[in-house]
Amino acid sequence: MLRPGLLTKRLSTSTTSLAARRTSQAALSNFPRASLLLSSIQNPRFLSSAANSFANIKSQLNDPTLITTAGFIDNEFITTSNSGKHFPVYDPANGTEIARFPDMGIEETDRAIQAAKQAFSSWSKTTAKERSTILRNWYNLIIENEQDLAKIITWENGKPLADALGEVRYGASFFEWFAEEAKRLYGEVIPSPNRQQRMLAIRQPIGVVGIITPWNFPNAMITRKLGAALAVGCTVVAKPASETPLSAVALYELGRRAGVPKGVIGLVTTHHNTKAIGKHICESQDVSGISFTGSTAVGKLLLKQSADTVKKVSLELGGNAAFIVFEDADIDKAVDAAVLAKFRSSGQTCICVNRFYVHSSIKDVFGERLREKVEKFRVGSGMEANTTHGPLINKASVEKVRSHVHDALNHGAKLLTGGKESENTHGYFYPPTVLTDMNNNMRIATEETFGPVAGIFSFETEDEVLELANNTRFGLSGYFFSKDVSRCWRVAENLQVGMVGVNTGAISSEVAPFGGVKESGIGREGARQGLDEYTQYKYINMAI
Numbered sequence: 001m002l003r004p005g006l007l008t009k010r011l012s013t014s015t016t017s018l019a020a021r022r023t024s025q026a027a028l029s030n031f032p033r034a035s036l037l038l039s040s041i042q043n044p045r046f047l048s049s050a051a052n053s054f055a056n057i058k059s060q061l062n063d064p065t066l067i068t069t070a071g072f073i074d075n076e077f078i079t080t081s082n083s084g085k086h087f088p089v090y091d092p093a094n095g096t097e098i099a100r101f102p103d104m105g106i107e108e109t110d111r112a113i114q115a116a117k118q119a120f121s122s123w124s125k126t127t128a129k130e131r132s133t134i135l136r137n138w139y140n141l142i143i144e145n146e147q148d149l150a151k152i153i154t155w156e157n158g159k160p161l162a163d164a165l166g167e168v169r170y171g172a173s174f175f176e177w178f179a180e181e182a183k184r185l186y187g188e189v190i191p192s193p194n195r196q197q198r199m200l201a202i203r204q205p206i207g208v209v210g211i212i213t214p215w216n217f218p219n220a221m222i223t224r225k226l227g228a229a230l231a232v233g234c235t236v237v238a239k240p241a242s243e244t245p246l247s248a249v250a251l252y253e254l255g256r257r258a259g260v261p262k263g264v265i266g267l268v269t270t271h272h273n274t275k276a277i278g279k280h281i282c283e284s285q286d287v288s289g290i291s292f293t294g295s296t297a298v299g300k301l302l303l304k305q306s307a308d309t310v311k312k313v314s315l316e317l318g319g320n321a322a323f324i325v326f327e328d329a330d331i332d333k334a335v336d337a338a339v340l341a342k343f344r345s346s347g348q349t350c351i352c353v354n355r356f357y358v359h360s361s362i363k364d365v366f367g368e369r370l371r372e373k374v375e376k377f378r379v380g381s382g383m384e385a386n387t388t389h390g391p392l393i394n395k396a397s398v399e400k401v402r403s404h405v406h407d408a409l410n411h412g413a414k415l416l417t418g419g420k421e422s423e424n425t426h427g428y429f430y431p432p433t434v435l436t437d438m439n440n441n442m443r444i445a446t447e448e449t450f451g452p453v454a455g456i457f458s459f460e461t462e463d464e465v466l467e468l469a470n471n472t473r474f475g476l477s478g479y480f481f482s483k484d485v486s487r488c489w490r491v492a493e494n495l496q497v498g499m500v501g502v503n504t505g506a507i508s509s510e511v512a513p514f515g516g517v518k519e520s521g522i523g524r525e526g527a528r529q530g531l532d533e534y535t536q537y538k539y540i541n542m543a544i
């Protein structure tokens, strides 16, 4: 089944005004290079690709038993919801329905919470070594099944198969890391100021944790949270994004095989009841913490909803990353990093660059070299061997990207490449786009695009660019390029973000603390610090 409206002409569905559309179309027609990018999107083989039924998908896996269209409650895969309703999952490369999942509600969520609550009493008493062994088993099973797990990601998320495989390995690395960190959950012995008392602080798991994850890393966002939570002895109820439940259910099947005990991990699948289930988890007295990755708007809502039960809340939210190229930078290195940091997953990661600030003396050469690289991208279905960049997740994402590009062009931006959409594609594609002559009146200056659009602003001085980069309510990641060591320290210290890439565009690692400041979030994931989100200190004072 095709999603309604997919075949409508893209420009006619734009949210911009007619006058604005005319201006941008006129602007676009002056740039013949843009059409080059469309060759792979219009690939006839891609257009004629057949619908992937669920049975068809399963048959392409080495182990078809990895996926069931189900949630997972109290150690059982549940294939029907109490309401009898299901929701569809689509392949974003062609808009066809690939699976239907049970649209669960409060009742099923509550069952998962109660099972997790009961399981907590025994799971929290296991030794660190026992939990470590199970996480290590799970890690091994993920690696054994990595090809299948990568295909599943590509079907439901659209990212190219090679990127999906990278995500599976990145996802698995959190189980490997936390299997080891589980054994290092050290407390403290405190030198007592009193001769008659001995003092110590031990670390304990907080209890049942609610986990809500996004579609952009359908595998790794679950393992990053689950790994830390399970390592310290918490139990979990997870709600994956309704766009990507297949990766979640495949992970859970491997968790079952790895020996995770009954009730310890629950999985609730829903689309229509997302808001109600989110509220229920936040307000439940039986849930002690929430870990969420997603939009800032939803993160704020969850934070408010968690206030009455005073939950521990960990949020990884939106970003508006700046990528600064100083006049003394290695431009080729900066361009290579820009390709990665902007266009990975077609611009759909929270640490993707949103604003390029390039010193005025090198702005043109940087723009030209970036254009050359971007025009070599092959856009298409993630399943095609030569595809470098896949579709966006859905129609709303394409519309947002389109409106940001039109807005920039209407405010005087110059199009270096991309921008022009095919009128006749299936699937949710937007051509990788590079804009220059950006200014602060454009939406891209303040709003996260979450798509394949690089907008280049120029600057003159270090102070000026720091002020520009920090002039946002977001603060997840930032990047800059310079060969001056003193400047590297200065700028790294003064960027108001949780993570900085200095002369690199690749910063994610299971061993490093991932997270943001300002409205980009609270708490850190991965690393030693990742355990803090799921534990609390208990101070013990012993009189002798």
Ligand code: ADP
Residues within 6 Å of the ligand: 212, 213, 214, 215, 239, 240, 241, 242, 274, 275, 276, 277, 278, 279, 293, 294, 295, 296, 298, 299, 301
């Ligand atoms: P995006 O716009 O990138 O999809 P969202 O923040 O909407 O980001 O989604 C991230 C996750 O949060 C998904 O699992 C989604 O289903 C879930 N979600 C969306 N709205 C709510 C809500 N009101 N309460 C709880 N979870 C929500």
